[in-house]
Amino acid sequence: MREILLPQEIQSLLTISLMQGKVCQGFVGFDAVKHKRSFSKEDRELLKLFGILLSNVNERKDKEKELNTERSFLKTLIHTLPDLIWFKDPQGVYLACNTRFEEFFGAKEHDIIGKTDYDFVTKELADFFRKNDINAMQSEKAVINQEEIPFASDGHKEIVQVTKVPMYDASGKLMGVLGVSRDITQSTLTANALQSERIMLQAILDNAPMGIWMTTPEGKVKFVNKTFCDATGVSEEQFLNAEHYVDLFPIDVTQNCIHSDKQALSLEFGAYSTTQTLPFVDGNNHLLEITKVKIQDAQAKIGIIGLAMDITERQKQQRHLEYIAHYDMITGLPNRVLLADRLQQALLQAGRHKSSLAVVYLDLDGFKAVNDIYGHDNGDKLLSVLAKRMKQTLRDGDTIARLGGDEFVAVLPDMKNLQDSIVMLERLLYACSQEVFIDDIHMQVSASLGVAFFESEDSVDAEQLLRQADQAMYQAKILGKNRYYIFDALQDKSIRTHHESLEEIEKAIEEEEFVLYYQPKVNMKSGEIVGVEALVRWIHPEKGLLAPAAFLPLIAGHELSVKLGKWVLKSAIQQMDRWKKEAIDIQVSVNVDALQLQEKDFISGLKYILSIYPLVENKNLSLEVLETSALNDIVHVTQIMKDAHEIGVHFSLDDFGTGYSSLTYLRRLPAKELKLDQSFVRDMLDDPDDLAILDGILGLATAFDRHTIAEGVESIEHGEMLLHMGCEVGQGYIIARPMSAELLSSWMQEWKVDERWANVSAVNREDMPLLYALVEHKAWMKNIIGYLNNERVSPPILSHLKCHLGIWIQKNGYKHYINHPLFEQIEIVHAQLHEKADGIIMKFHEGSLSDSQNAIKTLQKYSDTLSEMLKKLIK
Structure with missing residues (x-):
C-alpha cells in the first residue's frame, strides 16, 4: 500500500478494512496531502461508520445481483x-405469466400484464376464472379444479388441472393469486377410455352366457359376474363375504372344486378343464364345463380365473345327435351305423367262442303299396309296429336294425344249428305278416328274408356277410316273397362272375368295341320301308360278334346301362347325319333304358346331341322304351315323353302287352307307337291266347289312335296273320336281319315285298272268330303231336264236335259261311281228321302203334289241307 500512497504525497492516512463476513473486500480511509494530521477519535468513529455503510452497500449489491440471477433462472424455468x-x-x-400461458391468450406477457381475464376471454369464462380466484383467496389455501379451456393461438381445447394458491408478502399481506394449469387432456381421455372399457367389460362379464369369477389360492372370491350369481342363486355379496366359495355349494361339489383349483395352480402354462354338476336356482342340476387358469398380477399376487359354461343343453343335443347317428328315428331300432358295430362285435365273439351266427336281411313285401294307398305317415306307423313285433320275437342278445325304407337286418349270434335259425326266421315271417290296425285302417304286408351264416372258421367279413344276406333276400323275392332263402356260395360265385362281366363291359365301352346294327321296319302290304331300329352289338376281342342278349341283361339296372345307352343314342344320331349327307332320309328308332330316362338331364342331353348335327331332323328320331319300364314311374316317363314331343321326337312303347297295361296308363302315356311283343307274335299261329292278346292290343291301339308295329315276324304266315288282323307294319327275320349301316343301303335298293303279303287284306271284325278257329285248330294239332311224342300227359279233345274248330263250325260257320263252296268240304275234312286222330290215339294207348312219326305225318296232311281251306275261306 505504501507503494500506492507515497507517489500521491499523502502525509497522513487513516484506513479501515471493508469486511464482508470474514472476507476483506477492500479499504476505506481519510488522508492528508499538504500537511500531516493527527486523526481524532471522532474521525475514527466517523470512518468506522462510513466503512460500515460502504460494506452494507456492497453486500446489498451482491445480494441484488444474486437475487437477479435467481430471478432470471426462475423466470427461465417458469417460461420453460x-x-x-x-x-x-x-x-x-395480471402481474406475470409464462410463455405457455401466452399461447392460451394468444398474446405476449407485456400485453397481458396490467389486464384482466375479461380482456381476453368471454365474459362467461372470465366470470368462471374470477370465481375460482376469489375462492382460492378466501380459502387461504390451494384450490384445485378441472377446466376445459380454448387456446386463442390455434383454437384447440385442452383439459387442464388448475391449482390456484393465494400469495402473501412477509407481513402476511395478500399479494394476489398464483395459478398453475397442467394439461391433463390425454390422461383424462385415457382415464375416460379406461373407465368406459371397465364399464363395458363389466357389462360383458355380467351378461356373458357363462359364469366368471376370480379367487385367491385360498378360495376367497375377488370377483363374480351376475350370470353366475343369477344361475346359482348365490348373491355377489355372499360370494365376496365367504371365506371359501365352496362353503356356498353342496358338499358333494366341494372336493371337485378344491381339486380343480389345485390342478390349475400347479400348471405353469395353459388351463385346467373339467366338468361339474351344480344345482341351479331353477331346481335342476346343470352340467357345467369348468375352465380354470392361474393368473399373476403386477404385484406378483397369484389368483385363479374360473369360467363355467352350462353345457346341459349341448349334452342333451349331443346325446340326441348320438341317438340319431345310431338309431332310426321312426322305429327306434339301431341304424346302419350301429348295426355295423354290433355285427363286428358279434363276429369277434363268434371267433372267440368258436360259435356261429346268422345275418338276416329282411325286406317287406307290399310296403310301397301301403305308402301309396294310406300315405307315408301310416306307412311309418306300420314300420314302427312291425319293428316292435320283430324285436319282441328275437332274443335279448339279438339285434334287429333298420337300414332304411322297408329294409331291416337281424344279427342272431350263437346259432347252434340250422333248425334253431329256421325257428327264428319263421317267427320273423309271422311277425311281419300279421295285420296291423291303426285307427280304422287295416294294413298287411309280408317279408322276404335272406340268410347268411358265419362259422368261426369262415374268412368273410361283415360287409361280405351283409352282401350275402342281401343276395339271398333277392332270391326269396324271386321265388314268390313271404319266405326265407339261405345264401348259396355257388350263387355268390356267379355274382362275382357278374361283377367281372360288368368290368369287362365298361372297358369295352371305353375302348369302343360296340357297334350299331340296323334292322328295317316295313309296311308288309305296300312294301314301304318306314324306318330302322338301331341295335347294339359287341365285337368281343375273343368271342367275336355278340348279340344284345349276351351282355344287356348283365347291365340291367346298372349305371353301365346308362353309359352304354348314351353311346348308342349319340352313335345313332351320328349315323343319321351321315345318311342325310348321302340323301338317305329314314327314321331311326333307338332303345332307351329305364335308368337312362331317370337322368335329370336326359332331355337337355338329347337336345345337345341333336344341336351338334343340325342336318338330322328331329322327327326322324324315335325312342323306344320298354312298357314295363314306363309303368314303373309313369309320371316321370310321361313328362319325358311330352318334353321329347315338344322338340319333335316321338316315343314307342316296346314289348307292348307284357306290362299288364291298363286303359288308364295307355291313355296317359303320350307314346305315338306300340310295338307288339315278339313273344305274342311268334306263338300267335298256334296259341289262341297270344292271338287274343294281339287282337286286344290292336283294338286298344285303334281306340287310342296309336300306330302299331309287330316284332318277331319270322315267316310269311306270321305276316299274313298280322295283315289279316289289321297290323301292316312289321319287323323280323323274314323281312331282314339286323345289318351294318354299310349294308343297309344295298338292302334298301333290293327290298321287295312278298306277293303273298301284298294280296292279303284285313278281315272284318265279324270274321275274327274264323282266325281264332284256324289258330285253335293248329294248337289242337300241336297238342296231338306233343302227346304222340310223349311230351304231354294227355291228348286234346278228340270229338270233332267239341273241339274249338268244331264249335266254330256249328255256330259261326253255319251262320256266316254256309253258302261258301268250301264250307261243306271243310266240315268233312275236319271230321275225317278227328276220326283218324281218334284211331291213332287208340292204337297208341294199346301200344299197337308201330310208327308214331308216320302217323303224325298222316294227320299233318289232313291238318294242312284243312288249314289251307280255312285260309281260302278267310280270303
Missing part, C-alpha cells in the same frame, strides 16, 4: 415449463 403459470393481484390484474 409446459404448464400454464400466471400471477394476478387481488383484483384479478
Whole structure:
C-alpha cells in the first residue's frame, strides 16, 4: 500500500478494512496531502461508520445481483415449463405469466400484464376464472379444479388441472393469486377410455352366457359376474363375504372344486378343464364345463380365473345327435351305423367262442303299396309296429336294425344249428305278416328274408356277410316273397362272375368295341320301308360278334346301362347325319333304358346331341322304351315323353302287352307307337291266347289312335296273320336281319315285298272268330303231336264236335259261311281228321302203334289241307 500512497504525497492516512463476513473486500480511509494530521477519535468513529455503510452497500449489491440471477433462472424455468403459470393481484390484474400461458391468450406477457381475464376471454369464462380466484383467496389455501379451456393461438381445447394458491408478502399481506394449469387432456381421455372399457367389460362379464369369477389360492372370491350369481342363486355379496366359495355349494361339489383349483395352480402354462354338476336356482342340476387358469398380477399376487359354461343343453343335443347317428328315428331300432358295430362285435365273439351266427336281411313285401294307398305317415306307423313285433320275437342278445325304407337286418349270434335259425326266421315271417290296425285302417304286408351264416372258421367279413344276406333276400323275392332263402356260395360265385362281366363291359365301352346294327321296319302290304331300329352289338376281342342278349341283361339296372345307352343314342344320331349327307332320309328308332330316362338331364342331353348335327331332323328320331319300364314311374316317363314331343321326337312303347297295361296308363302315356311283343307274335299261329292278346292290343291301339308295329315276324304266315288282323307294319327275320349301316343301303335298293303279303287284306271284325278257329285248330294239332311224342300227359279233345274248330263250325260257320263252296268240304275234312286222330290215339294207348312219326305225318296232311281251306275261306 505504501507503494500506492507515497507517489500521491499523502502525509497522513487513516484506513479501515471493508469486511464482508470474514472476507476483506477492500479499504476505506481519510488522508492528508499538504500537511500531516493527527486523526481524532471522532474521525475514527466517523470512518468506522462510513466503512460500515460502504460494506452494507456492497453486500446489498451482491445480494441484488444474486437475487437477479435467481430471478432470471426462475423466470427461465417458469417460461420453460409446459404448464400454464400466471400471477394476478387481488383484483384479478395480471402481474406475470409464462410463455405457455401466452399461447392460451394468444398474446405476449407485456400485453397481458396490467389486464384482466375479461380482456381476453368471454365474459362467461372470465366470470368462471374470477370465481375460482376469489375462492382460492378466501380459502387461504390451494384450490384445485378441472377446466376445459380454448387456446386463442390455434383454437384447440385442452383439459387442464388448475391449482390456484393465494400469495402473501412477509407481513402476511395478500399479494394476489398464483395459478398453475397442467394439461391433463390425454390422461383424462385415457382415464375416460379406461373407465368406459371397465364399464363395458363389466357389462360383458355380467351378461356373458357363462359364469366368471376370480379367487385367491385360498378360495376367497375377488370377483363374480351376475350370470353366475343369477344361475346359482348365490348373491355377489355372499360370494365376496365367504371365506371359501365352496362353503356356498353342496358338499358333494366341494372336493371337485378344491381339486380343480389345485390342478390349475400347479400348471405353469395353459388351463385346467373339467366338468361339474351344480344345482341351479331353477331346481335342476346343470352340467357345467369348468375352465380354470392361474393368473399373476403386477404385484406378483397369484389368483385363479374360473369360467363355467352350462353345457346341459349341448349334452342333451349331443346325446340326441348320438341317438340319431345310431338309431332310426321312426322305429327306434339301431341304424346302419350301429348295426355295423354290433355285427363286428358279434363276429369277434363268434371267433372267440368258436360259435356261429346268422345275418338276416329282411325286406317287406307290399310296403310301397301301403305308402301309396294310406300315405307315408301310416306307412311309418306300420314300420314302427312291425319293428316292435320283430324285436319282441328275437332274443335279448339279438339285434334287429333298420337300414332304411322297408329294409331291416337281424344279427342272431350263437346259432347252434340250422333248425334253431329256421325257428327264428319263421317267427320273423309271422311277425311281419300279421295285420296291423291303426285307427280304422287295416294294413298287411309280408317279408322276404335272406340268410347268411358265419362259422368261426369262415374268412368273410361283415360287409361280405351283409352282401350275402342281401343276395339271398333277392332270391326269396324271386321265388314268390313271404319266405326265407339261405345264401348259396355257388350263387355268390356267379355274382362275382357278374361283377367281372360288368368290368369287362365298361372297358369295352371305353375302348369302343360296340357297334350299331340296323334292322328295317316295313309296311308288309305296300312294301314301304318306314324306318330302322338301331341295335347294339359287341365285337368281343375273343368271342367275336355278340348279340344284345349276351351282355344287356348283365347291365340291367346298372349305371353301365346308362353309359352304354348314351353311346348308342349319340352313335345313332351320328349315323343319321351321315345318311342325310348321302340323301338317305329314314327314321331311326333307338332303345332307351329305364335308368337312362331317370337322368335329370336326359332331355337337355338329347337336345345337345341333336344341336351338334343340325342336318338330322328331329322327327326322324324315335325312342323306344320298354312298357314295363314306363309303368314303373309313369309320371316321370310321361313328362319325358311330352318334353321329347315338344322338340319333335316321338316315343314307342316296346314289348307292348307284357306290362299288364291298363286303359288308364295307355291313355296317359303320350307314346305315338306300340310295338307288339315278339313273344305274342311268334306263338300267335298256334296259341289262341297270344292271338287274343294281339287282337286286344290292336283294338286298344285303334281306340287310342296309336300306330302299331309287330316284332318277331319270322315267316310269311306270321305276316299274313298280322295283315289279316289289321297290323301292316312289321319287323323280323323274314323281312331282314339286323345289318351294318354299310349294308343297309344295298338292302334298301333290293327290298321287295312278298306277293303273298301284298294280296292279303284285313278281315272284318265279324270274321275274327274264323282266325281264332284256324289258330285253335293248329294248337289242337300241336297238342296231338306233343302227346304222340310223349311230351304231354294227355291228348286234346278228340270229338270233332267239341273241339274249338268244331264249335266254330256249328255256330259261326253255319251262320256266316254256309253258302261258301268250301264250307261243306271243310266240315268233312275236319271230321275225317278227328276220326283218324281218334284211331291213332287208340292204337297208341294199346301200344299197337308201330310208327308214331308216320302217323303224325298222316294227320299233318289232313291238318294242312284243312288249314289251307280255312285260309281260302278267310280270303
